[in-house]
Amino acid sequence: MVNGMTTNRTTKTSAAKSPEKKSRIQVQNRQRIIDAALEVFSSYGFRGSTVAQISDSAAMSKANVLYYYKTKQAIYIALLEHTLVEWLDPLTDIDPAGDPAEELWSYARSKLELSKASPEASRLFANEILQGAPMIRNFLENDLKELVTSKCRVIQTWIDEGKLAPVSPLHLIFFIWASTQHYADFSVQTEILCDSPDSIFNDAEQTLKTLLLNGLLPR
Amino acid sequence: MVNGMTTNRTTKTSAAKSPEKKSRIQVQNRQRIIDAALEVFSSYGFRGSTVAQISDSAAMSKANVLYYYKTKQAIYIALLEHTLVEWLDPLTDIDPAGDPAEELWSYARSKLELSKASPEASRLFANEILQGAPMIRNFLENDLKELVTSKCRVIQTWIDEGKLAPVSPLHLIFFIWASTQHYADFSVQTEILCDSPDSIFNDAEQTLKTLLLNGLLPR
Amino acid sequence: MVNGMTTNRTTKTSAAKSPEKKSRIQVQNRQRIIDAALEVFSSYGFRGSTVAQISDSAAMSKANVLYYYKTKQAIYIALLEHTLVEWLDPLTDIDPAGDPAEELWSYARSKLELSKASPEASRLFANEILQGAPMIRNFLENDLKELVTSKCRVIQTWIDEGKLAPVSPLHLIFFIWASTQHYADFSVQTEILCDSPDSIFNDAEQTLKTLLLNGLLPR
Amino acid sequence: MVNGMTTNRTTKTSAAKSPEKKSRIQVQNRQRIIDAALEVFSSYGFRGSTVAQISDSAAMSKANVLYYYKTKQAIYIALLEHTLVEWLDPLTDIDPAGDPAEELWSYARSKLELSKASPEASRLFANEILQGAPMIRNFLENDLKELVTSKCRVIQTWIDEGKLAPVSPLHLIFFIWASTQHYADFSVQTEILCDSPDSIFNDAEQTLKTLLLNGLLPR
DNA sequence: CATGAATGAGCGTTCATTCAT
DNA sequence: GATGAATGAACGCTCATTCAT
Numbered sequence: 066m067v068n069g070m071t072t073n074r075t076t077k078t079s080a081a082k083s084p085e086k087k088s089r090i091q092v093q094n095r096q097r098i099i100d101a102a103l104e105v106f107s108s109y110g111f112r113g114s115t116v117a118q119i120s121d122s123a124a125m126s127k128a129n130v131l132y133y134y135k136t137k138q139a140i141y142i143a144l145l146e147h148t149l150v151e152w153l154d155p156l157t158d159i160d161p162a163g164d165p166a167e168e169l170w171s172y173a174r175s176k177l178e179l180s181k182a183s184p185e186a187s188r189l190f191a192n193e194i195l196q197g198a199p200m201i202r203n204f205l206e207n208d209l210k211e212l213v214t215s216k217c218r219v220i221q222t223w224i225d226e227g228k229l230a231p232v233s234p235l236h237l238i239f240f241i242w243a244s245t246q247h248y249a250d251f252s253v254q255t256e257i258l259c260d261s262p263d264s265i266f267n268d269a270e271q272t273l274k275t276l277l278l279n280g281l282l283p284r
Numbered sequence: 285m286v287n288g289m290t291t292n293r294t295t296k297t298s299a300a301k302s303p304e305k306k307s308r309i310q311v312q313n314r315q316r317i318i319d320a321a322l323e324v325f326s327s328y329g330f331r332g333s334t335v336a337q338i339s340d341s342a343a344m345s346k347a348n349v350l351y352y353y354k355t356k357q358a359i360y361i362a363l364l365e366h367t368l369v370e371w372l373d374p375l376t377d378i379d380p381a382g383d384p385a386e387e388l389w390s391y392a393r394s395k396l397e398l399s400k401a402s403p404e405a406s407r408l409f410a411n412e413i414l415q416g417a418p419m420i421r422n423f424l425e426n427d428l429k430e431l432v433t434s435k436c437r438v439i440q441t442w443i444d445e446g447k448l449a450p451v452s453p454l455h456l457i458f459f460i461w462a463s464t465q466h467y468a469d470f471s472v473q474t475e476i477l478c479d480s481p482d483s484i485f486n487d488a489e490q491t492l493k494t495l496l497l498n499g500l501l502p503r
Numbered sequence: 504m505v506n507g508m509t510t511n512r513t514t515k516t517s518a519a520k521s522p523e524k525k526s527r528i529q530v531q532n533r534q535r536i537i538d539a540a541l542e543v544f545s546s547y548g549f550r551g552s553t554v555a556q557i558s559d560s561a562a563m564s565k566a567n568v569l570y571y572y573k574t575k576q577a578i579y580i581a582l583l584e585h586t587l588v589e590w591l592d593p594l595t596d597i598d599p600a601g602d603p604a605e606e607l608w609s610y611a612r613s614k615l616e617l618s619k620a621s622p623e624a625s626r627l628f629a630n631e632i633l634q635g636a637p638m639i640r641n642f643l644e645n646d647l648k649e650l651v652t653s654k655c656r657v658i659q660t661w662i663d664e665g666k667l668a669p670v671s672p673l674h675l676i677f678f679i680w681a682s683t684q685h686y687a688d689f690s691v692q693t694e695i696l697c698d699s700p701d702s703i704f705n706d707a708e709q710t711l712k713t714l715l716l717n718g719l720l721p722r
Numbered sequence: 723m724v725n726g727m728t729t730n731r732t733t734k735t736s737a738a739k740s741p742e743k744k745s746r747i748q749v750q751n752r753q754r755i756i757d758a759a760l761e762v763f764s765s766y767g768f769r770g771s772t773v774a775q776i777s778d779s780a781a782m783s784k785a786n787v788l789y790y791y792k793t794k795q796a797i798y799i800a801l802l803e804h805t806l807v808e809w810l811d812p813l814t815d816i817d818p819a820g821d822p823a824e825e826l827w828s829y830a831r832s833k834l835e836l837s838k839a840s841p842e843a844s845r846l847f848a849n850e851i852l853q854g855a856p857m858i859r860n861f862l863e864n865d866l867k868e869l870v871t872s873k874c875r876v877i878q879t880w881i882d883e884g885k886l887a888p889v890s891p892l893h894l895i896f897f898i899w900a901s902t903q904h905y906a907d908f909s910v911q912t913e914i915l916c917d918s919p920d921s922i923f924n925d926a927e928q929t930l931k932t933l934l935l936n937g938l939l940p941r
Numbered sequence: 942c943a944t945g946a947a948t949g950a951g952c953g954t955t956c957a958t959t960c961a962t
Numbered sequence: 963g964a965t966g967a968a969t970g971a972a973c974g975c976t977c978a979t980t981c982a983t
Contacts, residue, residue, distance in 0.1 A: 194472050334972085548852075636910045691862075950978095957971095961967085
């Protein structure tokens with residue numbers, strides 16, 4: 066998937082030879098590595114992270130980490146693949162038959178919740194894209210573009226039917242992405258600037274809903 | 285400024301001895317290094333960047349780069365200081381006496397233009413904050429917090445006067461930041477997903493204006 | 504011991520985790536490194552020596568040397584600790600109950616033999632002290648000072664009892680140190696000036712005995 | 723002289739072209755460099771010292787230091803030549819016609835005073851010899867050996883005449899060198915071990931005189 | 942005379958990766 | 963499976979030296 070053409074999932078980056086035969090301990094350790102890798106890569110990006118950081122965080126030896134994933138890059142790619150799936154689900158859920166405002170606000174809210182629940186995943190992609198998306202470029206150009214284009218058509222239909230203000234559907238999506246991921250990617254900043262860190266996501270949700278649906282001007 | 289308490293600007297990280305006496309060639313080369321450093325650090329962050337990348341980009345020898353700035357970190361800090369100034373001007377310009385919607389939209393637009401004109405600067409700070417803001421934490425906690433708090437009070441007054449919908453001023457600012465910087469930080473992604481890259485900022489501006497002022501629901 | 508307060512020996516500078524569990528190959532390679540380090544540091548001092556010299560002399564790769572000792576300084580400190588022990592034994596052996604002249608002459612002779620057997624160790628400390636004793640200052644101020652003070656009291660008692668000429672015990676020790684270590688530290692010079700290098704230590708011993716016990720003036 | 727055959731002084735390491743035409747300022751600056759070089763080289767040896775340390779200590783620019791002496795080695799050699807002269811004078815003064823004990827003790831005392839007055843010079847040579855005397859080997863093998871041999875003959879004559887105890891003249895000289903230079907080379911150590919640093923050289927002189935002339939055994 | 946500017950070579954150290962066990 | 967041991971390449975940085983002014 067990542068760095069490959071599209072959705073085919075034939076390339077195994079692991080040491081497993083018989084396709085679907087991984088012992089329980091293998092699966093477990095791979096997960097430990099992926100978890101540790103998420104922690105590290107999401108903070109420092111690919112180039113700024115070290116295998117030692119990952120193996121320390123996973124409480125394994127460096128050599129053992131590289132037994133499961135042959136290279137640092139293989140860990141990174143596996144992590145991206147692992148994370149991509151969960152990261153894009155919500156967009157798929159937008160239902161052309163639903164109420165437009167409700168569907169979009171629902172999507173925005175689920176993205177916001179994702180930012181709250183898995184900020185590291187968000188930061189992982191932020192780092193990857195900041196560095197020019199060397200690994201997920203193919204994914205962006207194919208899978209994501211297809212999905213986004215499809216949803217844009219849905220939104221455009223809603224607009225054409227007069228159910229939404231006339232905006233660019235694509236940029237609408239961008240705004241939802243930007244304003245929700247911000248709370249994950251820039252959490253250090255938001256936590257510094259907010260006096261009551263506990264209410265951040267509540268306040269964000271309220272303000273986001275108002276802006277998305279009604280805008281600033283009083284009705 | 286960076287990594288120091290607040291606005292004092294006495295520590296020179298350079299080889300200059302008499303405070304304001306730098307030869308023409310010094311100024312020139314320092315600028316070349318800063319430009320190259322912006323290019324590199326904005327892509328790979330502090331830890332992911334190397335002095336060799338910077339010296340290559342500046343077409344100078346590594347040793348000569350380190351003649352002007354003694355350490356990699358000194359380059360990074362000089363770059364941050366250099367960039368912080370331009371990065372924060374627009375927020376200051378918000379005028380309590382102006383028309384609320386116009387002031388805020390004007391601010392958002394100037395931020396968007398900044399993202400268009402200096403995307404690298406935006407990415408530089410994105411990287412810094414993603415990695416935990418080790419260098420600009422003090423700046424965030426002092427200068428920025430003060431400025432933001434002050435402007436939040438202005439916005440709150442406008443809301444209290446019924447001139448704006450009741451939102452959290454702070455999160456309104458976050459929304460403006462997020463949705464404008466997105467076009468700088470994630471430009472790789474937006475350029476892939478947009479069919480007509482030339483109209484990106486135009487479309488973004490239009491959509492942002494609609495959302496910010498009126499929201500999606502038709503009036 | 505070195506650069507620490509006194510005799511506590513808990514800090515291991517090595518990669519070993521469980522205190523006393525070093526594999527055979529670990530012990531072996533560490534010894535090879537220490538041997539090579541003695542050769543190099545004793546000639547050029549800490550600052551004048553390079554890790555590459557040491558790794559060459561040990562016939563290992565530079566990276567492997569730094570696998571066993573994390574820094575050049577760690578090698579140096581380990582070497583000093585390794586060498587301090589053997590270097591100070593003889594002084595401890597001086598017996599208050601023995602014959603004064605015999606005890607002192609025995610001590611001087613054993614120091615001379617040490618200079619013959621381990622001139623590199625002597626040069627190592629000579630270099631360290633010449634450069635201001637940055638690493639063994641604490642040892643000098645505590646362990647050594649205590650030992651020397653104690654032995655000075657013994658000698659003073661002998662003098663008070665009329666068994667020795669009235670000299671400063673401390674400077675007597677200095678004289679023994681200086682005149683014996685000279686043959687290690689300045690061996691290059693002594694070997695150039697002596698026509699029969701084989702008899703150096705024999706002649707030195709004879710002359711030292713005469714001076715120490717009887718002086719130049721004929722009795 | 724140094725590193726050359728013997729006493730001929732034709733090799734000028736300086737930039738001067740017309741043999742004996744150096745402006746006052748040239749002479750002055752050369753002296754400043756030599757003084758600074760003594761300070762630095764005597765502490766860290768040739769390899770452990772840097773040109774920057776010397777230029778800092780001389781309050782000159784690095785480039786200017788290297789204008790007067792083309793290389794670091796040239797500074798070092800000039801310094802050695804400069805210092806050798808003063809360092810060996812006293813031995814020459816030993817008078818075959820004088821009283822043996824008085825002549826030798828007088829020599830020892832003047833060496834001790836030299837150690838007190840110019841400890842850096844002593845340390846400079848100690849460093850050089852510790853590192854294998856790469857620069858002054860020729861001097862040692864020729865000038866010094868000749869001088870020492872000559873004085874040994876004088877001492878041997880005195881012994882043969884029954885005026886001195888039968889010792890090896892060469893090693894007698896070694897003992898004088900060792901026990902006097904010790905107070906310069908190991909001053910860090912002696913100062914730590916002596917409770918009253920002011921009386922070090924007084925006590926040393928007394929003890930040295932007793933040992934040299936009478937030995938430890940009571941007469 | 943004097944010095945900023947510049948650099949190739951080398952320094953101590955880190956790192957991703959390999960290999961033997 | 964798992965891990966100590968090992969290393970070439972590269973990293974940030976220093977240094978002696980050169981050169982233009």
